[in-house]
Amino acid sequence: MRSSQIALADNAPKGTQLKLLLLLQGKQKLYFKPKRYNVSDVIRGNIYAGYDRHNSEVFTYYLAMVLNYKWVAPSVIRRIHFNQDILAHAAAGLKRTMVKNDKGLVCIYGKCYYCKVNETVCPDNKGEIEGAAILYLDKQFKVNKSPWRRSYNNMKMEWENDFDFCKKVSMMLSTKRILNLIDISIIDFLIQNGDRHRYEVYKNKIILLDNGKGLGNPMLDEIDILAPLYQCCMISSSTWQTLELVSGGSLTETIKLLASFQGEKLTTDDHYRAVERRLLKVYATVKYCVAKHGSAKVFKNIDGI
Incomplete structure (x- = not known):
């Protein structure tokens, strides 16, 4: 989940916030929730305010394990190189939700209920996007x-x-x-x-x-x-x-x-x-x-x- 080669990157099929669906070379699927905040950022407002926090996904996975709650999707921090891991393997639908910012960087605004073209996720100065890689549970719940x-x-x-x-x-x-x-x-x-x-x-x-x-x-x-x-x-x-x-x-x-x-x-x-x-x-x-x-x-x- 942290390092397997990505074979295909696309927008996740549903949801309220930006996330990607990644297909690994071993045919496993991951949801990828990109980093929106630094871990030290404090979210003000009501209890459900702000974007999702990628670190919360991983923290909750560890918390559930410690509390012996076994019915939780595995989640890890992963850093993905934008050009090599996403752009090179991006589906046509994902490419349609990419734009260049004022620095000339290609960024993603995604496809979701709250996604907006002016609220993008962009690579950092290493060309990477950090996020939570969450195992896609391919079951009907x-x-x-x-x-x-x-x-x-x-x-x-x-x-x-x-x-x-x-x-x-x-x-x-x-x-x-x-x-x-x-x-x-x-x-x-x-x-x-x-x-x-x-x-x-x-x-x-x-x-x-x-x-x-x-x-x-x-x-x-x-x-x-x-x-x-x-x-x-x-x-x-x-x-x-x-x-x-x-x-x-x-x-x-x-x-x-x-x-x-x-x-x-x-x-x-x-x-x-x-x-x-x-x-x-x-x-x-x-x-x-x-x-x-x-x-x-x-x-x-x-x-x-």
């Missing part, structure tokens, strides 16, 4: 709307006004599915991804895809991302055991170690500290639920993370 999705406008969704919202969800979804959504909400809270408006399912498990809206602002802890946890007040026993194992800084230290094997710095120390701070809030939320309902009702012996 069932797509579902998240019960805890946002309106993306000023209108409040039902879950934002009804603290007993989980009772309604439990009439529509199984306990196992709700626990799976709670697992995902914990991961999303740790990275501050407030953009999980839908989820994909394969073999009755949620696949952790599209994690680019994390790592935006290390100073912000949007607690309502945890709504599935504090509204339902239950958690898989295996998830809780895993969370207890990664206390005291070991969660982020393990992620740093995994990233170092590839020689990458995935994010800033501020973001690592933020993840540890948010983990304490997850612990506090579970303790609140136990105090309110008792351990027998909170901890469920159904496989989660």
